[in-house]
Amino acid sequence: MPSGLTVAEASELRSRDPATYLERARASIADHVRGMLEYVRAGSYVFDYGNNLRGEAQQAGVEEAFSYPGFVPAYIRSLFCRGIGPFRWAVLSGDPGDIAAIDEMLRIDDPFLVNRRVTTAETPIAGVVLEPETRVYLNWTSANRDEAVFGDPDAYRPEEHARHNLVYGTGIHACPGRPLATMELAAVTRTLLESTTHLDLAADAESERETYPLGGWRRVPVRLR
Numbered sequence: 001m002p003s004g005l006t007v008a009e010a011s012e013l014r015s016r017d018p019a020t021y022l023e024r025a026r027a028s029i030a031d032h033v034r035g036m037l038e039y040v041r042a043g044s045y046v047f048d049y050g051n052n053l054r055g056e057a058q059q060a061g062v063e064e065a066f067s068y069p070g071f072v073p074a075y076i077r078s079l080f081c082r083g084i085g086p087f088r089w090a091v092l093s094g095d096p097g098d099i100a101a102i103d104e105m106l107r108i109d110d111p112f113l114v115n116r117r118v119t120t121a122e123t124p125i126a127g128v129v130l131e132p133e134t135r136v137y138l139n140w141t142s143a144n145r146d147e148a149v150f151g152d153p154d155a156y157r158p159e160e161h162a163r164h165n166l167v168y169g170t171g172i173h174a175c176p177g178r179p180l181a182t183m184e185l186a187a188v189t190r191t192l193l194e195s196t197t198h199l200d201l202a203a204d205a206e207s208e209r210e211t212y213p214l215g216g217w218r219r220v221p222v223r224l225r
């Protein structure tokens with residue numbers, strides 16, 4: 001949100017004049033990043049948590065914006081690479097069959113819908129060549145339900161579909177939280193199945209879908225027996 005505006009003023013400007021809104025928001029981001037750079041100069045530890053503040057500030061003319069790191073390369077990746085800190089438990093996720101089952105449930109109704117990317121080189125994909133600097137909208141949900149790859153997208157075939165599953169992304173930015181998420185989801189699913197004999201949708205309460213940018217269900221009331 002551009003600085004100096006109330007929420008109501010920002011909302012009004014956004015509907016009336018989106019281009020000016022974006023320009024003012026970017027100028028505010030640039031001021032924010034200049035402030036962060038002052039902290040760098042004063043000797044503090046400074047990092048970006050993945051909202052692309054540095055990228056926006058650079059576009060607004062802050063040339064040194066990338067002189068401090070993003071959170072993932074600075075702190076997270078090295079922990080995963082060495083299996084230390086809270087991440088050492090992630091390898092205990094257990095039976096490989098559980099992993100395929102959890103991945104397949106998530107593939108059918110993906111909770112993580114999209115990522116944005118900018119190509120850094122000419123990129124041929126599906127018969128189209130994207131120029132460098134093309135903005136790309138990666139739709140994981142759609143990729144995970146591609147009939148050309150999976151046939152019937154609703155068919156539950158964990159082992160067969162595992163190698164095409166893109167729930168956690170792919171390449172250098174593939175989700176480092178995957179083992180932890182899998183372990184938690186497998187534990188919840190196993191406990192639920194082991195401690196109940198019947199699981200029915202609650203007759204008197206509505207289920208609710210999540211809304212963009214999240215996928216899957218926000219709320220599914222059930223009756224356990």
Ligand code: HEM
Nearest residue numbers: 072112115167168169170172173174175176177178180181
């Ligand atoms: C069901 C749960 C989860 C799903 C479906 C999921 C999915 C994803 C996807 C699709 C990406 C993007 C991959 C890409 O950009 O190419 C991602 C990135 C990431 N995820 Fe997850 N994730 C989940 C849980 C977690 C958990 C539990 C953590 C942390 C403990 C986590 C931490 C991260 C981080 C730090 C990144 C950024 C990696 C990078 O940019 O290099 N995720 N995740």
